[in-house]
Amino acid sequence: xxxxxxxxxxxxxxxxxxxxxxxxxxxxxxxxxxxxxxxxxxxxxxxxxxxxxxxxxxxxxxxxxxxxxxxxxxxxxxxxxxxxxxxxxxxxxxxxxxxxxxxxxxxxxxxxxxxxxxxxxxxxxxxxxxxxxxxxxxxxxxxxxxxxxxxxxxxxxxxxxxxxxxxxxxxxxxxxxxxxxxxxxxxxxxxxxxxxxxxxxxxxxxxxxxxxxxxxxxxxxxxxxxxxxxxxxxxxxxxxxxxxxxxxxxxxxxxxxxxxxxxxxxxxxxxxxxxxxxxxxxxxxxxxxxxxxxxxxxxxxxxxxxxxxxxxxxxxxxxxxxxxxxxxxxxxxxxxxxxxxxxxxxxxxxxxxxxxxxxxxxxxxxxxxxxxxxxx
Numbered sequence: 001x002x003x004x005x006x007x008x009x010x011x012x013x014x015x016x017x018x019x020x021x022x023x024x025x026x027x028x029x030x031x032x033x034x035x036x037x038x039x040x041x042x043x044x045x046x047x048x049x050x051x052x053x054x055x056x057x058x059x060x061x062x063x064x065x066x067x068x069x070x071x072x073x074x075x076x077x078x079x080x081x082x083x084x085x086x087x088x089x090x091x092x093x094x095x096x097x098x099x100x101x102x103x104x105x106x107x108x109x110x111x112x113x114x115x116x117x118x119x120x121x122x123x124x125x126x127x128x129x130x131x132x133x134x135x136x137x138x139x140x141x142x143x144x145x146x147x148x149x150x151x152x153x154x155x156x157x158x159x160x161x162x163x164x165x166x167x168x169x170x171x172x173x174x175x176x177x178x179x180x181x182x183x184x185x186x187x188x189x190x191x192x193x194x195x196x197x198x199x200x201x202x203x204x205x206x207x208x209x210x211x212x213x214x215x216x217x218x219x220x221x222x223x224x225x226x227x228x229x230x231x232x233x234x235x236x237x238x239x240x241x242x243x244x245x246x247x248x249x250x251x252x253x254x255x256x257x258x259x260x261x262x263x264x265x266x267x268x269x270x271x272x273x274x275x276x277x278x279x280x281x282x283x284x285x286x287x288x289x290x291x292x293x294x295x296x297x298x299x300x301x302x303x304x305x306x307x308x309x310x311x312x313x314x315x316x317x318x319x320x321x322x323x324x325x326x327x328x329x330x331x332x333x334x335x336x337x338x339x340x341x342x343x344x345x346x347x348x349x350x351x352x353x354x355x356x357x358x359x360x361x362x363x364x365x366x367x368x369x370x371x372x373x374x375x376x
Contacts, residue, residue, distance in 0.1 A: 066370070316342075
C-alpha cells in the first residue's frame with residue numbers, strides 16, 4: 001500500500017540511505033523539502049487527482065497519514081466450516097480495500113466467529129480504537145476457550161502487531177471500552193463463568209512505556225449482569241457508559257465515573273434511546289443509530305434526550321456496528337454485508353455506501369484510524 005518516492009541504496013556499514021537525486025520535482029522552482037510542507041496542507045483527494053508524483057507523495061512518510069476505515073472481517077464461504085478472520089483497510093483516496101498483514105504470533109491465533117452448532121449466535125471478536133491503535137481484547141478460539149491471553153495491538157504508524165500486558169482473566173466476551181487512552185475491561189466469561197470475574201473491572205494505561213504496562217483493578221460491578229454478551233463501553237465526557245442487552249429488549253444501563261472510581265445508574269433518557277450501536281466523537285458527542293428505524297440521533301445530556309439528525313434511512317436499518325471519526329460515521333448493517341458512511345460535516349448530511357472487501361466477507365467491526373504506514 002505504501003508507495004515511496006525515493007530510491008534506496010545500501011552502504012558499506014549495512015545502513016539504508018535515501019538517494020534524493022532521483023526524487024521527482026514536486027513543485028518547479030522549489031526544493032522538495034519545502035514542497036512537502038506546502039502540499040501536506042492540501043486534501044489528499046485533491047493531490048491524488050493532479051499528477052502521479054503528488055499521488056505518490058500522500059503515501060510516503062513526508063505526508064501526514066490520513067484517516068482510513070479499518071474492518072475486521074470473517075470469511076465464511078462454507079457455513080459448515082469455521083470462519084477465517086482477517087483485517088482490511090479502506091483507502092478513501094483510491095477507493096480500494098487493502099489487506100493488513102496478519103500478526104505473526106506463535107502459536108498462530110485462531111478466532112471463531114460462527115459455529116454450525118449455534119444457529120443464531122455469533123462469537124464476537126471485540127476490538128477498540130485506543131490512542132490511535134487497533135486493540136483486540138477478547139475472542140473465542142476453536143475449542144470455545146478465550147483466544148487472547150494478551151490484548152493484540154496494531155500500530156498504524158509502524159505497521160506492526162504486538163502484544164499488550166497479559167490479561168488477568170482472558171475472556172470470550174466482556175464489557176470493553178476506553179477513555180483518555182486507557183482501556184477498561186469488565187465482567188464477561190472466560191473458559192467458564194465465575195462470579196468474581198463477572199463483577200471485576202480492570203484498566204490498562206496504553207500511554208505508559210511498554211515495560212510498565214499492566215492491568216490495575218478498579219471498582220467492580222454490583223453483579224454479573226453484563227456477562228450475557230459482548231458489551232461496548234462508550235467513553236463520554238469522562239465516564240464509561242454501557243448497556244447490557246442490545247436492541248429494544250428490557251435492559252440495564254450503568255455509568256462508570258473515571259475520576260471518582262464509582263458506578264452509577266444510567267440517566268433514564270440515555271437508556272431509553274439506546275436502541276442500536278452507539279459511538280462518540282472525541283469523547284464529547286454521542287450518537288446512536290436506531291436498528292429498527294434507521295434513525296441517527298445525537299444525545300443532549302442537559303435535557304437527557306436524543307435529537308434526530310436523520311429521521312430514518314433504509315441504508316441504516318438493521319445497524320449492527322458503528323465507528324465515529326474525522327467528521328464521519330461508518331455504520332455496518334445487512335448482516336455485515338453493507339457499510340454506510342454518514343458525512344456529519346456536509347450540509348445537508350450526506351450518505352453513501354462502501355462495498356465490502358469481498359461478497360463472502362462479513363464485517364464484524366469497523367474503526368477509523370490513520371492509514372498504515374512505514375517509516376524510512
